[in-house]
Amino acid sequence: MIKDNLKGVITLGALLAILGFILIFSSVHFGISLADNWLAKQGGADTSIYLIVIEGYTNNFLFAGSILFGVGLVTxxxxxxxxLHIKK
Structure with missing residues (x-):
């Protein structure tokens, strides 16, 4: 029973790590997409503000991806x- 539970935890950890890895390397794409959506809702904005919004969204995805990757890898x-150390 414990081995089955650990296999589930291994699967969960691997999925979290993969999701975090995807978020880390796709953060620029996701950030630009959300910033474009923000710009469309605003109806226009100054270029410097738009670049700050892109950087903010990109950093959010980078941060979330790093946390998920770290937690998944440790798990x-x-x-x-x-x-490996179960006696049964």
Whole structure:
């Protein structure tokens, strides 16, 4: 039973790490998309403000991706370690 639970935790950790990895490397694309949406809602804005909005959205995705990647990687490594040291 414990092995099945650990396999689920390993899967969860791997999925979190993969999602975080995708967010990290796609943060620019997601940031620009959201900033374009913001600009369309505003009806126009100064270029410097638009660039700040792009940077803010990009940093948000970079930050969220880094957290998910870190948590997923730590979860994955700890679960693998526990799975390898089960006596049954």
């Amino acid at each position: 994955f490594i700890i679960a693998i370690y526990k799975l």
